[in-house]
Amino acid sequence: MIKRRNTATQEAVLSVLLTKKRAMSQDAIVKQIDVNADRATVYRILNRFCEDEIVHRIVADDGKQYFAICVKCNETDIPSNHFHFRCTNCETIECLPTLVEFSVPDKYFVHQMNCLLVGICKDCS
Secondary structure: OOOOOOHHHHHHHHHHHHHHOOOOOHHHHHHHHHOOOOHHHHHHHHHHHHHOOOOOEOOOOOOOEEEEHHHHHOOOOOEEEEEEEEEEOOOEEOOOOOOOOOOOOOOOOOOOOEEEEEEOOOOOO
């Protein structure tokens, strides 16, 4: 693996994601960082973090991309490709704490997936 240099912007993006402890859109991250960085730079950093498996990307039902550091996923056997849940009431997006089973027809092979369930979370129900 190539060693990447650490920049102030990278540290700021990582700090926001660690502090907020929830999935955030690129726009929300840009508003929260305390360094002067344009959207393109933040987007490149987020993509690099995804490549390096520091964060994972969640594409929501509105087409918007969210990024999260999933501490729970790193501490359990939940694979990096797992289900997420978006609450329509509080608008949070979270990793589901348990594995959700699914199947595909014979001769189909899944290499990657983006699974988002939408409804009311346990805190709002």
